[in-house]
Amino acid sequence: MSHSCQQHKQQIEEALDIATRICEQHGARLTDVRKRVFELIWVSDQPAKAYGLLTELQKNDPSAKPPTIYRALDFLLELGLIHKLHRLNAYVRCTHPEEKKPCFFLICTNCQVVTESHDQAYKKLIAKISKSRDFKLHATTFEMEGLCQQCV
Amino acid sequence: MSHSCQQHKQQIEEALDIATRICEQHGARLTDVRKRVFELIWVSDQPAKAYGLLTELQKNDPSAKPPTIYRALDFLLELGLIHKLHRLNAYVRCTHPEEKKPCFFLICTNCQVVTESHDQAYKKLIAKISKSRDFKLHATTFEMEGLCQQCV
DNA sequence: TTAATGAATGTTATATTATAACAAAACAAA
DNA sequence: TTTGTTTTGTTATAATATAACATTCATTAA
Ligand SMILES: [Zn+2]
Ligand SMILES: [Zn+2]
Ligand SMILES: [Zn+2]
Ligand SMILES: [Zn+2]
Numbered sequence: 180m181s182h183s184c185q186q187h188k189q190q191i192e193e194a195l196d197i198a199t200r201i202c203e204q205h206g207a208r209l210t211d212v213r214k215r216v217f218e219l220i221w222v223s224d225q226p227a228k229a230y231g232l233l234t235e236l237q238k239n240d241p242s243a244k245p246p247t248i249y250r251a252l253d254f255l256l257e258l259g260l261i262h263k264l265h266r267l268n269a270y271v272r273c274t275h276p277e278e279k280k281p282c283f284f285l286i287c288t289n290c291q292v293v294t295e296s297h298d299q300a301y302k303k304l305i306a307k308i309s310k311s312r313d314f315k316l317h318a319t320t321f322e323m324e325g326l327c328q329q330c331v
Numbered sequence: 332m333s334h335s336c337q338q339h340k341q342q343i344e345e346a347l348d349i350a351t352r353i354c355e356q357h358g359a360r361l362t363d364v365r366k367r368v369f370e371l372i373w374v375s376d377q378p379a380k381a382y383g384l385l386t387e388l389q390k391n392d393p394s395a396k397p398p399t400i401y402r403a404l405d406f407l408l409e410l411g412l413i414h415k416l417h418r419l420n421a422y423v424r425c426t427h428p429e430e431k432k433p434c435f436f437l438i439c440t441n442c443q444v445v446t447e448s449h450d451q452a453y454k455k456l457i458a459k460i461s462k463s464r465d466f467k468l469h470a471t472t473f474e475m476e477g478l479c480q481q482c483v
Numbered sequence: 484t485t486a487a488t489g490a491a492t493g494t495t496a497t498a499t500t501a502t503a504a505c506a507a508a509a510c511a512a513a
Numbered sequence: 514t515t516t517g518t519t520t521t522g523t524t525a526t527a528a529t530a531t532a533a534c535a536t537t538c539a540t541t542a543a
Contacts, residue, residue, distance in 0.1 A: 208539090210491070229529065242493065249530065250492080265417035266472055268500095268529065285466055294464075300456050305475070308450065313480040314437055320418055322472045323457070328465040360510085362520070381500065394522065401501065402521080420500065420529095 187222070194221050194272070198260050201276055205258060215239070216251040217272075220261055225291050226269030264293065266322045271295065281305055283321035289330035339374070346373050346424070350412050353428055357410060367391070368403040369424075372413050377443050378421030416445065418474050423447065433457055435473035441482035 198217055202209040209217075219235050220227045229248050236243040252270060255261040260276050263269070264284060271293055275282070280297040287293070301321070309316045350369055354361040361369075371387050372379045381400050388395040404422060407413040412428050415421070416436060423445055425434070432449040439445070453473065461468045 208491080212492075244494070245530070246494085246532095247492075265474075266470075283460075285460070285464065288469065296460070298456070298460065300452075300459070304450070304452050304456055307452070308435075308437070308448070308475065309477070312437065312446075313483065314475065315478040315483050316475055317440065317477040318418075319476070320472055320474045322417075323460065323466065323468055324471070325461070325469040326467040331465065331467050360520080362509095364521075396523065397501070398503095398523085399521075 191218060191221050197276060198258075201258055201260065207254070207258060212236070212240070212243075212247060213251045213254050216248065217255055217260060220255075220270055221272045223271075226264055226267050226271050226293055228269050232270075262295070264322060265320050266324060281319055281321075284323065285327065286322060286324045287327035287330055288324055289326055292327055292329075294327075343370060343373055349428060350410075353410055353412065359406070359410060364388070364392070364395075364399060365403045365406050368400065369407055369412060372407075372422055373424045375423075378416050378419050378423050378445055380421050384422075414447070416474060417472050418476060433471055433473075436475065437479065438474060438476045439479035439482055440476055441478055444479055444481075446479075 195214070195218070198214075199209055215236060216232060219232050229245070229252065232252075233243060233245060233248045236248060240247075252261070252263075256263060256270075258276075259273055259279075261270050261272055262282070262284070264271060264286065266286065271284075273282070274295045275297070278297075281302055282295050282297045283301060285294040285296065305316065305319060308314070347366065347370070350366075351361055367388060368384060371384050381397070381404065384404075385395060385397060385400045388400060392399075404413070404415075408415060408422075410428075411425055411431075413422050414425055414434070414436070416423060416438065418438065423436075426447045427434070427449070430449075433454055434447050434449045435453060437446040437448065457468065457471060460466070
């Protein structure tokens with residue numbers, strides 16, 4: 180799951196600062212539940228599943244139910260603080276929530292490691308496709324599954 | 332749902348011919364259930380949902396159960412005769428099952444129309460990303476949600 | 484301060500999507 | 514025909530997600 184060394188504590192502190200700032204910018208409230216879910220996703224080494232998060236949440240908050248978690252996830256997704264991996268039905272932190280770059284994911288089916296990336300060519304591709312078809316883009320999913328360098 | 336004019340009948344006949352050929356090439360058997368599911372997806376104007384297909388299937392085959400449909404879907408996906416839209420948990424026919432081009436989808440959230448496309452720049456992007464990271468690619472999902480030309 | 488408002492959460496129930504596990508039948512090929 | 518393999522049948526359940534409505538909390542207007 181998660182490490183607890185000093186460096187990691189600093190990293191999540193920083194992530195929370197950024198999340199707080201982004202919420203303020205959008206007039207959105209980073210409530211306790213939302214903050215907790217954000218932390219849980221943030222410290223998870225692997226893509227987090229909704230019901231796994233729920234189980235974690237329930238350790239501190241017995242009243243948590245599925246809607247609790249899905250509402251928090253929706254909120255965090257909306258603000259771009261996390262991403263949903265649609266091929267896995269799982270959630271990961273965004274590595275660059277302050278930049279608006281469209282991102283994509285490499286998913287290793289062997290070791291389960293997921294890498295988030297962005298790429299100028301990808302950004303251009305999206306723009307080109309949208310423009311050429313008069314398509315008003317709201318959201319994209321780009322996920323590549325296969326074997327990572329370690330697992331080939 | 333589906334039209335029943337002569338032209339459409341010819342189209343699905345042709346699609347079934349192609350599917351049959353592809354199955355033969357892979358030493359795979361296009362059984363009755365599989366053929367029926369393929370037809371149902373093929374004639375559907377909208378992305379088909381698994382349990383919707385199941386309901387249709389059960390009209391002719393009361394013994395059909397969830398595994399019936401998911402096995403058929405897996406088979407058709409494996410051969411590239413259909414695609415799964417992961418953002419919708421729905422299935423659509425492939426418009427070019429004989430060509431191996433990687434494809435992507437434009438999904439209109441207003442009228443539900445889904446357009447399958449392929450694009451040389453997309454193919455190159457995938458190749459570049461995979462190569463630069465020593466990633467052995469097995470499958471990709473690229474789905475763009477927004478408003479189509481009609482709905483903007 | 485209090486009342487009104489809207490946002491967020493609590494709660495119950497249920498819908499939707501998908502798979503595990505094992506038995507029976509159909510098929511292929513020796 | 515026997516044998517091994519693939520496909521299907523069957524039952525049960527797992528996993529993911531949302532609807533609907535009540536309650537609480539936070540913000541602000543009176
Ligand atoms: Zn991101
Ligand atoms: Zn790996
Ligand atoms: Zn296709
Ligand atoms: Zn549309």
